[in-house]
Amino acid sequence: MLQKDIDEVEKIFKSMLDELKKNYDIKLIYVFGSYAKGNNTKNSDLDIAVLFGDGYDYMDKLNLIGDLISIFKRDDIDLVVLNTANPVLRHQIIKFGKLIFEENEDIKVEFEVKTLREYMDMEPFRRTQMEFVKEWIENVLEGDYDKKHIGNN
Numbered sequence: 001m002l003q004k005d006i007d008e009v010e011k012i013f014k015s016m017l018d019e020l021k022k023n024y025d026i027k028l029i030y031v032f033g034s035y036a037k038g039n040n041t042k043n044s045d046l047d048i049a050v051l052f053g054d055g056y057d058y059m060d061k062l063n064l065i066g067d068l069i070s071i072f073k074r075d076d077i078d079l080v081v082l083n084t085a086n087p088v089l090r091h092q093i094i095k096f097g098k099l100i101f102e103e104n105e106d107i108k109v110e111f112e113v114k115t116l117r118e119y120m121d122m123e124p125f126r127r128t129q130m131e132f133v134k135e136w137i138e139n140v141l142e143g144d145y146d147k148k149h150i151g152n153n
Contacts, residue, residue, distance in 0.1 A: 005035070005040070006031060006035050006098055009035055010098070016071050020067065025056070025060075027051045027102070027103045028102050028111060029048065030048070030082075030094070030097035030099055030100060031100055032048075032097030033046075033078070036098045046072060046077045047078045047080070048079050049080040049082050049085070050080070052083055064079060065077060080093065087118035087121075088119065088122070090118075091115055094115055
């Protein structure tokens with residue numbers, strides 16, 4: 001497939017949405033990454049995130065990837081299933097991605113509130129981890145790596 005911009009991607013999705021909804025219980029679709037940022041190039045992959053309904057199983061992801069490859073006529077599609085993605089990734093997709101489809105506003109709001117709550121709950125752990133990584137990098141740069149291995153301060 002030739003490079004497309006986010007508007008073209010959205011148009012393709014909207015034209016195929018009824019067919020996709022027949023085969024999958026899709027609640028939300030986001031496009032994220034370079035396409036959502038508007039800086040995609042001919043080498044950019046297409047990052048798509050999907051929230052399935054409660055009956056989701058792993059075969060849905062595999063089958064949907066196959067369908068998306070056929071729809072977009074490209075094999076460099078990165079599909080994230082929001083049902084199982086970690087809160088940091090979900091937060092990044094919500095914050096920087098473009099919502100292409102929502103079954104209804106309530107589902108979107110519930111998903112985004114849940115994601116934000118889980119993301120904020122993890123903040124102290126992310127901060128501690130970042131401090132640890134910074135300290136480790138400083139030790140390596142100062143040549144103290146042999147003296148201070150990870151976790152042995």
